[in-house]
Amino acid sequence: MSSSDNGVGRRSPPAVTLLLAVAASVMTWGGAAGAAEFDGARAMAWLERQCALGPRIPGSPGHAALETAIIEHARSLGLTAHRLPFERPHPYARETLRLTNLVILAGRGSGPRLWIGAHYDSRPTCDRDPDPARAAQPLTGANDGASGTAVLLHLAELMAAEPPPRPVALIFFDGEDLGRAGDLDGYCLGSRRLAEHWNDFGAPLAGPPPRGLILLDMIGDRDLAIPQEGYGLALAGEWTRTVFARAEALGLSAFVPEPGPAVFDDHVPFLRRGLPAVDLIDFDYPAWHTAADVPAACSAASLEQAGALVWDLIRHPPD
Numbered sequence: 001m002s003s004s005d006n007g008v009g010r011r012s013p014p015a016v017t018l019l020l021a022v023a024a025s026v027m028t029w030g031g032a033a034g035a036a037e038f039d040g041a042r043a044m045a046w047l048e049r050q051c052a053l054g055p056r057i058p059g060s061p062g063h064a065a066l067e068t069a070i071i072e073h074a075r076s077l078g079l080t081a082h083r084l085p086f087e088r089p090h091p092y093a094r095e096t097l098r099l100t101n102l103v104i105l106a107g108r109g110s111g112p113r114l115w116i117g118a119h120y121d122s123r124p125t126c127d128r129d130p131d132p133a134r135a136a137q138p139l140t141g142a143n144d145g146a147s148g149t150a151v152l153l154h155l156a157e158l159m160a161a162e163p164p165p166r167p168v169a170l171i172f173f174d175g176e177d178l179g180r181a182g183d184l185d186g187y188c189l190g191s192r193r194l195a196e197h198w199n200d201f202g203a204p205l206a207g208p209p210p211r212g213l214i215l216l217d218m219i220g221d222r223d224l225a226i227p228q229e230g231y232g233l234a235l236a237g238e239w240t241r242t243v244f245a246r247a248e249a250l251g252l253s254a255f256v257p258e259p260g261p262a263v264f265d266d267h268v269p270f271l272r273r274g275l276p277a278v279d280l281i282d283f284d285y286p287a288w289h290t291a292a293d294v295p296a297a298c299s300a301a302s303l304e305q306a307g308a309l310v311w312d313l314i315r316h317p318p319d
């Protein structure tokens with residue numbers, strides 16, 4: 001694990017304080033009168049603050065700081081937050097891996113629920129970087145990790161100010177990005193676990209199946225174009241088309257209602273269990289798994305496109 005060598009631990013305490021201070025300030029903002037719209041600049045600030053924590057590799061100080069900040073953020077807003085820790089063998093090391101999925105619940109109404117997901121961990125290496133020295137370094141993960149998480153953190157603020165008409169779960173998946181190239185079994189560890197256990201007695205997601213899961217991953221690219229991801233289109237076509245039809249109705253030009261590549265991501269374990277799931281992802285991102293995946297490669301406008309779509313689906317849930 002590289003986290004003890006790179007000074008992350010020394011930076012973590014002030015970074016946690018920063019995140020908690022932001023969470024506290026949101027209470028005032030969240031209480032403002034009138035209907036709030038999704039604010040891309042606010043989501044961008046959440047993206048930058050996650051990156052300032054350093055790498056969020058499972059077991060690292062940055063990961064622990066972000067996990068705490070997400071839970072504290074939800075509770076400061078008056079929302080219910082759950083930690084779902086679990087252990088499993090590390091896919092590449094003779095050690096036990098401790099991972100924690102996080103769930104924030106909002107809305108008390110009845111009817112089909114929406115699940116909105118993103119992974120909050122970041123990748124241990126920049127293994128696709130052409131520079132060997134940079135390739136060994138941990139990923140900043142501005143787009144790959146922080147972008148989807150940032151949108152969820154701002155959605156929590158919006159839902160605290162305007163409770164959704166139907167129940168919504170924000171799901172922060174752990175252990176998405178530990179896999180090695182060519183080995184899908186090392187990826188999506190948190191979502192695999194949750195897809196197997198979501199309906200366990202007493203679990204925060206237990207109950208009737210959701211209307212659908214919307215996964216946000218790599219939605220911060222400055223040059224954003226999101227096609228219909230292949231696994232979701234094949235196994236949950238109706239749900240995919242429902243979500244993209246809303247984007248079109250809202251005039252959100254980043255969403256392209258055409259078939260895109262199939263991307264093995266956190267929605268796949270749920271599709272395999274027969275649950276509708278769509279992955280909003282722009283996989284055409286040259287900085288993917290390189291040292292260039294930094295906040296400058298992302299934009300508030302892109303986050304706002306994805307956030308505006310999901311916020312509208314939360315406010316006006318599809319039947």
Ligand SMILES: [Zn+2]
Nearest residue numbers: 123144177289
């Ligand atoms: Zn990744």
